[in-house]
Amino acid sequence: MMDTRWIDGKAFAARMRAEIAAEAADLRARHGLEPGLAVVLVGDDPASRIYVRNKVQQTTEAGMRSLEHRLPAETTEAELVALVEALNRDRAVHGILVQLPLPRHIDSARILATIAPEKDVDGFHVVNAGRLAVGLDGLVPCTPLGCLLLLKAFAPPLAGARAVVVGRSNIVGKPMAQLLLRESCTVTIAHSRTRDLPEECRRADILVAAVGQPELVRGDWLKPGAIVIDVGINRVTDAEGKARIVGDVAFKEALGVAGAITPVPGGVGPMTIACLLRNTLTAARRQAGIAG
Template identity: 50%
Template sequence: MDGTALAAKLLDETTSRAQQFLADAGRKPCLATVLVGDDPASRTYVKMKMNRSAKAGIESVRNELPDTTTTRELVDHIEALSAGPAIDGILLQHPVPAQIDERAAFEAIAPHKDVDGVTMHSFASMAFGDTGFQSCTPGGIMRLIDAYDVDLTGARAVVIGRSPILGKPMGMLLLGRDATVTYCHSKTRDLPEIVAGADVVVAAVGKPEFVKGAWIKPGAVVIDAGYNPGNVGDVEYAGAAEAARLITPVPGGVGPMTIGVLLAQTVDAAYRRAARS
């Protein structure tokens, strides 16, 4: 499943919509990024997202805070961005330093600017099939599934991972499309047997090659949402590819779609704000 090609198509669509928004509103859609501390990987991710924003015709405003920032200071900063009239979407790069309550920081993002889909409001919207913003990685996975005509109706889907911005919303989106969803994690008993019965497997556990190729049912669809050092996913790719009908590579599968959805939802947020005003 070629996430790079599909993300490129999504970026083209987003660029056209951003250009139309500029023509209609007289300004570009605007994404504010917030980076706390000086983690090299996080800095690289933010720079990449800002570069992609620029290519799509989206203005980006970079906010950098020191690694000594407290939860209160970060919440105050995000609340100011949430109230800012020039900002359409807010992205808090995670993880944040250990002294910060990440959930409190996420919840400071106004729901109508939560283009990364990290707030409890966005999770509820996903669970109830409302029109809020999707968590970007699960949203990107659903676009991949649709692009490859995977029929989810009645399918047995296993999600391995339970994070609030990946595993849990992934299951909600699959359930909303009439799949029968089982949540698993690294401590699940008899995990190989559970995975062996799955028509769709989403691996988001954060452990390299945790899901073995021998577990995969012939003809299954395998989505590897993991990314570990050395460009290694959460699935043992070579073995899984022998059995799977469709499988995402790492890199080049889920990752590009995550950024694509972030930018698309930023343009969505700009249009929604303009409509309200």
């Protein structure tokens, strides 16, 4: 049994935010440019409210302008499209984030497609997805970008490593695979319907679990010494009726098998907002024609 290293995403993200704040201050001092992030929340979903509050707070703490738009649940699709188009035209806004999920009567795909690609700091627009797929610069989805930064900091050199991504979503799984391909990994995308999923996982030097099923990946599915990035955030209730948050990997079983692993919470989660701030800073520089 080996000692499994915990990958502290919370501490890594805090260092990132400090660096971003210093870069934002430099942009203001040298160029008079204050990066601006507009966050749009439609409705009153409790989890979304918490996410938005955290994003607004950390944007402000990083020395950027936060512009918050809270809309009632009955907002029409046309009204939301009009707001996004206005934000596209606003030169003080460098990044636009529409918090998902949206109310059922609004087509999320249409709203995301309305955001100008250069302001799409979530990295969900098909233009940014296409640029990532063909190896061009673009805005990359925040969660997979955060996973990659953790891997590059805590894993051995990635080139040549066999990576397995469990999950095929447009938000995490597919862009994660593209990022690992860029690093010259040999990449397999697996999912809940993969035949003999445990055996696929056992082949992985790097395993990214992003399937959204609590503790799906068991300890004996892991290759000894593998680097495990757990993207899952699942609320479960124990035998005593107490709620707790677990990942997609059975964490206790993975200890002693994995070479390193992200805990849940405190692993990937904090990196998502840090990468959102990084994307906003990148978007502001590119829109102003400033190298960096």
